[in-house]
Amino acid sequence: MAEPVRPVRHEPHPDTPRDTHNPIDVDPETCISCVVCDYVCPGDIIYAPDPTSNDLPVIKYPDECWYCGLCQQACPTDAITVVFPERMLASTSPVEALIGVLPPEYGGITVTDADRGGAGDRG
Amino acid sequence: MTEGGTLRRLETDVLIIGGGVAGSLAAHEAREAGREVLILDKAKLLERAGSVGGGVDQYLTPMDSGAEWDTPSNLLLHIPTLTDGLVDMEVAARVVHEMPEVLRRLEGMGIDFKDPDTGEYLRTRAFGLPGEFHLNFDGKRFKYRIAKAVKKGGSRFIGRAMATDILIDPDTGEAFGALGFNVRTGEWYVIRARAVIVATGEVNRIARNASGLPFDSWHYPYNTGDGHAMAFRVGAELTNMEFVEATLTPRGFSVQGTNSYAGLGAHFVNRHGERYMFKYDPKGEKARRTMLIEGWVAETRAGNGPLYIDLRHLPDNVLDHFERTLGVDRETLPDFFAQKGIDLRRDLIEIVVSEVSIRRGGVYFRGSGLMVDPDGETSVANLYAAGDCSIVSGGIAGAAALGAVTGRAAAARAAVRERLPEVDDASIESARERVTAPLGRGDGLGWREFEDEIRSLVTDHLGLTREERGMRRALDGLLALGRREPELAASNWHHLMRVHESTSIRLCAEILARTAIERQESRSGAAHRRVDFPETSEAWRRLIVVKRGDDGSPVLRHRDPDDRTSVAPPAALVRG
Numbered sequence: 001m002a003e004p005v006r007p008v009r010h011e012p013h014p015d016t017p018r019d020t021h022n023p024i025d026v027d028p029e030t031c032i033s034c035v036v037c038d039y040v041c042p043g044d045i046i047y048a049p050d051p052t053s054n055d056l057p058v059i060k061y062p063d064e065c066w067y068c069g070l071c072q073q074a075c076p077t078d079a080i081t082v083v084f085p086e087r088m089l090a091s092t093s094p095v096e097a098l099i100g101v102l103p104p105e106y107g108g109i110t111v112t113d114a115d116r117g118g119a120g121d122r123g
Numbered sequence: 124m125t126e127g128g129t130l131r132r133l134e135t136d137v138l139i140i141g142g143g144v145a146g147s148l149a150a151h152e153a154r155e156a157g158r159e160v161l162i163l164d165k166a167k168l169l170e171r172a173g174s175v176g177g178g179v180d181q182y183l184t185p186m187d188s189g190a191e192w193d194t195p196s197n198l199l200l201h202i203p204t205l206t207d208g209l210v211d212m213e214v215a216a217r218v219v220h221e222m223p224e225v226l227r228r229l230e231g232m233g234i235d236f237k238d239p240d241t242g243e244y245l246r247t248r249a250f251g252l253p254g255e256f257h258l259n260f261d262g263k264r265f266k267y268r269i270a271k272a273v274k275k276g277g278s279r280f281i282g283r284a285m286a287t288d289i290l291i292d293p294d295t296g297e298a299f300g301a302l303g304f305n306v307r308t309g310e311w312y313v314i315r316a317r318a319v320i321v322a323t324g325e326v327n328r329i330a331r332n333a334s335g336l337p338f339d340s341w342h343y344p345y346n347t348g349d350g351h352a353m354a355f356r357v358g359a360e361l362t363n364m365e366f367v368e369a370t371l372t373p374r375g376f377s378v379q380g381t382n383s384y385a386g387l388g389a390h391f392v393n394r395h396g397e398r399y400m401f402k403y404d405p406k407g408e409k410a411r412r413t414m415l416i417e418g419w420v421a422e423t424r425a426g427n428g429p430l431y432i433d434l435r436h437l438p439d440n441v442l443d444h445f446e447r448t449l450g451v452d453r454e455t456l457p458d459f460f461a462q463k464g465i466d467l468r469r470d471l472i473e474i475v476v477s478e479v480s481i482r483r484g485g486v487y488f489r490g491s492g493l494m495v496d497p498d499g500e501t502s503v504a505n506l507y508a509a510g511d512c513s514i515v516s517g518g519i520a521g522a523a524a525l526g527a528v529t530g531r532a533a534a535a536r537a538a539v540r541e542r543l544p545e546v547d548d549a550s551i552e553s554a555r556e557r558v559t560a561p562l563g564r565g566d567g568l569g570w571r572e573f574e575d576e577i578r579s580l581v582t583d584h585l586g587l588t589r590e591e592r593g594m595r596r597a598l599d600g601l602l603a604l605g606r607r608e609p610e611l612a613a614s615n616w617h618h619l620m621r622v623h624e625s626t627s628i629r630l631c632a633e634i635l636a637r638t639a640i641e642r643q644e645s646r647s648g649a650a651h652r653r654v655d656f657p658e659t660s661e662a663w664r665r666l667i668v669v670k671r672g673d674d675g676s677p678v679l680r681h682r683d684p685d686d687r688t689s690v691a692p693p694a695a696l697v698r699g
Contacts, residue, residue, distance in 0.1 A: 015614055017571070042166045042176055043338070043345055044283065044306055044617055061617065063571075064338050066345075067376070068177045069454030082455045084376070089463045091333045091375035095428070095475045098331060099420050100588035106654040 006031075006056055013060050021085035023065040024072075026056050031079040033057075037071040046071060130311040130551075135161040135279070136537035137530070138301060138316035140286045140350060142166070143173020144519045145510025145526035146322035147269045148225065150278040152530030158537050160278040161314065163303055165345060165620065167282040169270040174324060174343035174511075175519055179262040180383075180451040182236065183487065183520045184222045185254075186244070192254035195219045201253045206489035207647045208664040209363060209684055214515050214525075215488050217497040221524040229523065232272035236260045247386065263451060265519075283307055285620050286349070287558045289319060289357045289506060292544045298357070298506035299543055302554050306620040311555060313546055317537035318505050320529050321493065322522075323350030325482035325511040326631045328574060328624070330367075331582040332478035334375050337574060341370050341377040341477045345624075348481065350512040352627035354493055355634075355671055359501040362514055362666045362682070363491040364631065365638035366484025366650040367586060369416050374429075374473040376459045379452040384432050385409055387445055391418070391474070393427040413485040413648030419476055420587055420649065431471035442468055478578075479586045481631055483516040484650030490516035494668060499529030502670075505540070507533050560609075561622045567612030570625040576604055577625075577632050585635055590655045598636040604629055634677050638667045641679055643693070662693040 038048035049055035142164035166172035238245040246255035286303040300315040324346030404410035493508035510522035584593035613619040672678035
């Protein structure tokens, strides 16, 4: 007898911007509809189904994902894959804009000994 | 769903807002001292709450191993230089002296800091620190084990709880609890406590990055300065808020790890194949983080980009180790490279500057946040702070150490505080009305749009390039956004959490603007780069302290870092 159909539900909250990428891919073949991904997500993004149902979790706030992979790491059946969007894999925005606006009368940046001074930071 | 309604009244000795490393160590110590402890966090599980819920691979500490350099006192000697002079040394001393003991406590919780291959501590020297103070370890389960120990010790935890207000006794001015709500159910918490500890981390989602996705950030995007804002509103003082921190990251994914590349011996090259860092710092790729940012900015401005990390010259065993540990800090970094089609042994990795955040301006033992005394108490009585929201930030080790210090101090205070004021129903009701007002606003201003405007203003004028007119333009924009806060709308409790995060981010950005305008010098490299005041000035070795004024706006004063007294502004600033 065939397994019941378990549709993958991309049902982000209605306020989510259109064409938001879904970062968390759930495999309907292996997901056991538990609550682990919902519980470990630090951003309140994944909503587990009713535990008595056979539904898949809903990625409700896909644009708020940190891409931390806690869900992928914690899933007991390895049913979750974190999938990066094109905007991250092939970022094309002009990175010069991240430096900020330099008024034309200032030619550049002066690095001094004080800047090289102390010790830095890791992480 | 948006009705909420139920209200839980709770009472505890020590209330801790934020269940990351700092909050958890505070809880552990306060319980050890015999006090009742309640922790709130926006995350569901304490085991995964906070910025290192997914793992961490380094821990900075002196260990008293017997080596001459390996003592708190020796490390302390270097802290004035490490922090460019902007730290309260008494507080730093408490933190650093606490570190070896906290390490032993963590080991007692079952955290293994030793290298699994050798059974020894693997310690490395980095970035000008006066010894091999960085412990490299597999901290995949670090936070998990701390949380288990904290729960076993009897601390209570409420997850998915966002604190919104700190309760202040109108008669004495002392903190005595907090209000908050559940971000899924809307349940309300009214918590009375004998002491309150804020451990809510740094301020993220404040600037743009290469992907343009606000939650793609180097640091934890759910730390949004909520504790800074809550404590500011009840009169607590903040400092060092003008300093920002950024890192270099693979283009498109803001992640931890820059120093792993640099530490391994990676070459940073420009599009001509030139190792450019030596033009800016004799330490080359091993310069401090803020210099790596300066080098990237200068090369990019000079048209020498794109810039890359080159690992291809490294021996196989080094690359093997690197690949094995790539996902310890961020589980998904190997997946990112795989999905992008990058082979570290064959390909150059394009690097870009990340978004900036208000954290510690890229240097250890200096924090950007709540001023505390050596017990971790803020300028508001019975209100404590630890971790990245406090004036001393030393990564997870600093968070753990100041967390432990504040936990003990708060417990001692709670033990002698008998009377707790009642919370009157009228004030609960008025706070609830204010906090939930966005739920009734239908199609009002969305938090995404509101935050995007903050990120544009900060990135353009308050990030890595600062100049007075631009900063004033940004401040005007941030004040205009502040006037629009009454239009912010939320369609459920989750979005209500985001709305309040957005207002915390805006307030912190406003304070950033005001203090960065005030500081008429450059200091700590990219952390505060004024193109109109390029030099670092000894006259500016002073803290700019911020407090809420009578009309609600931030008021500034200058403080000598060494003696806690106010000082007059440098002559250049005395206007009219």
